[in-house]
Amino acid sequence: MDHGGLAHALTACGRDGFTGELRVPGSPGGAFHLRDGLVVAAESPGAPGAEALLLRSERIDGEQWAELVRGTGERWPTAALVERGYAGAAQLRVVCLMALQDAAFAVVAGRVDACERVTGTEPHAPVARGERPARLLEDAVRKVAAVDALPYPVRPDRERPLPMASPQQACTPLQRDLLAHADGRRTARDLAFRTGRGVYTVTVEIARMLSEGLLECAGPLAPVPLLMAPEAPVARQREQAAPEPEAPPSAELPHRAPGASGITEVLPPPTSGVSWKGFFRLRHGTAE
Structure with a gap:
């Protein structure tokens, strides 16, 4: 399904x-x-x-x-x-x-x-x-x-970030918590449970911290798989005939x-x- x-x-x-x-x-x-x-x-x-x-x-x-x-x-x-x-x-x-x-x-x-x-x-x-x-x-x-x-998209159960060198910038309380618990083995979901914060909040913050150089992941980030919903043949033909909107x-x-x-x-x-x-x-x- x-x-x-x-x-x-x-x-x-x-x-x-x-x-x-x-x-x-x-x-x-x-x-x-x-x-x-x-x-x-x-x-x-x-x-x-x-x-x-x-x-x-x-x-x-x-x-x-x-x-x-x-x-x-x-x-x-x-x-x-x-x-x-x-x-x-x-x-x-x-x-x-x-x-x-x-x-x-x-x-x-x-x-x-x-x-x-x-x-x-x-x-x-x-x-x-x-x-x-x-x-x-x-x-x-x-x-x-x-x-x-986001520039560094992550998923709750996929990337396992670890801290970079000691940050040169001031960190928020959430960022300090994530830096303290990120060890290259925990995902965003694991870190959400560890810190008692929402998994969406943690996922977004990890993506931002990767962009800011506060965290890194071993190896390149995997592409996000897109799941397409099945469409009826008539609806699919109508979509093909209509111009695609710009993303x-x-x-x-x-x-x-x-x-x-x-x-x-x-x-x-x-x-x-x-x-x-x-x-x-x-x-x-x-x-x-």
């Missing part, structure tokens, strides 16, 4: 008002949790979850978190976190949205093998207001296209805006959706 299969499966879930889980085996794969056709949570082995992102905020440590989970029996003890002052309600909403969007990016940036609906499951760390499947996937595809358009020189990276908690990796949702034809164009960095 290609990424078109994921798009169609999620679209069908939205159209049917599905409540349950859409499992997506693959590399890294993941799952989308829906309520009445809206995505309220997503998780993937390729992206840190809400727990890791919350612990990174340093409002609560690992021991305090374990005590809360044991005491409440909940995987995501929202009420207890707020009552004990470990996090505010706004911060928890930000963290859940970050985890949802980051997992979607990890799934789309990888390989999709299949899609399977499962009912009777409960989402982990859901958002109160769900995301439309089309808008969520549009955001994830835009991020993949933006990373591919932009680069895709603009989605802007990060601070959330109420001060966490800055949150990305605002796009203001409008796109057709699935536009979805696949975004997947390859071209514009209508």
Whole structure:
């Protein structure tokens, strides 16, 4: 199955008002949790979850978190976190949205093998207001296209950077963390888990650090494989007859805006959706 299969499966879930889980085996794969056709949570082995992102905020440590989970029996003890002052309600909403969007990016940036609906499951760390499947996937595809358009495109599970000589320039806290943990064996996904940051944020920063000479990779960077979605014969003939639009020189990276908690990796949702034809164009960095 290609990424078109994921798009169609999620679209069908939205159209049917599905409540349950859409499992997506693959590399890294993941799952989308829906309520009445809206995505309220997503998780993937390729992206840190809400727990890791919350612990990174340093409002609560690992021991305090374990005590809360044991005491409440909940995987995501929202009420207890707020009552004990470990996090505010706004911060928890930000963290859940970050985890949802980051997992979607990890799934789309990888390989999709299949899609399977499962009912009777409960989402982990859901958002109160769900995301439309089309808008969520549009955001994830835009991020993949933006990373591919950078001078040194990387993928979450591909390049294994290592530091260059001691940097001569001032580094940001994120750059210092990545320089401390990059060792030529860890990928962007590994470094995201290691530092407790979003995999998209880490992937973009690694690409920038390669461009700035702060990191290097052993050997040349491998080309990014492009996955084409199947098209009907009529649609393909129409595309061949129409002139190809010029590809932009680069895709603009989605802007990060601070959330109420001060966490800055949150990305605002796009203001409008796109057709699935536009979805696949975004997947390859071209514009209508």
